[in-house]
Amino acid sequence: MAPHKAPDASRRSDRSRRAIYDAALALVGENGYRRTTIEGIAARAGVGKQTIYRWWPSKAAVLMEAFLDLAARAAEQAVPEGAAVSQGGGEYGIPDTGDLAADLKLVLRATVDELNDPLMEAPTRALTAEGIVDAKLGAEFIEKLLDPQLALYVTRLRAAQEAGHLRADADPRIALELLIAPLTHRWLLRTLPLTHAYADTIVDYALGGLTPRP
Template sequence: MSAPNPARRNERTRRAILDATLALLAETGYADLTIGAIAARAGAGRQTIYRWWGGKGAIVLDALVDAVEVTGMTLADSGDLAADLRLVLRATVAEFADPRISETTRAITIETLIDADLAGQVRDRLLRPQLDAVKDRLRAGQRAGQVRDDLNLDLAVELLFGPLYHRWLLRTGPLTERYADGLVDLAVAAMRPAH
């Protein structure tokens, strides 16, 4: 399945389909979402949806990307690296605590395990902009002397988010602000320049 070709689409129909997808996700959840229901709600043909997206995972991804506007994402730089990172990890914990968002994210994650193209799109269009924003904030921390110059920033971002995703995906423990803050404290301690 390839990325949808925007040149082939009527914008009003596309918008109606994405809006219908988000509305139905909120009402029924991912498991009960069907292309037929999206088509009926949007007033579009099922063939149109399959031609533009190919399947449920791809349309949900487009709807999510469109809803969160991930392009050009930046993090606030208060001058306090730990405080800025706590805000990001706490927001992630809050998203995972929302049953509808968590269910949709979990379902998309499962689909990425069997669909390499969808996995690449989720990574590049939904996750990468967010992770790159954190990486840019860490780079600013390097310039400010808060983060070691030799730090591998990609690895540092994984250090921050990896345990959070692991705990969420495998349900190994509660996701709380306290847990998010603890991850930030450990990561920031590991990233500080040696004095």
């Protein structure tokens, strides 16, 4: 008789954690942040709510970790060719091919694809909306997800300044807002389609300006 093999506790924990992530994201997309509960997440995931409370102190903590995991997986699937993996886990640097416009267009196109992805869109909208009225959640969303992503733009824009491809007196943080804000505005309002062509135009306008040149 073959010896009895003990269950792999770590594998079981990984499966449970993944089920909780998926349940939390599905429910916040279906019902919104406020109507999503620990009890509901536990029921959808097929685990006891004690399991959730053993790993996370609150619903916000569950959803934030689930969303960060989703964003990391999306980045791994959509990493642009030539981009370098950072040490932060799941984040990718903006490629530096020497062509600033082409590099920014590549990354903004990937952002468009991410925002249009149904798996990302619903939880992103729910957490964005709740972050506006819940200052603590909004601050955590910015600190853990938004700021690390924006820092990648700052790094690339500073490299462009050093190479003489961007005005030396330009503030990289303001410059990146010229790129990111239009995408976010169109996505939030859903007024017009969010497309690659739109992303390319944003880069052209931001780098080239709108006034005629001599």
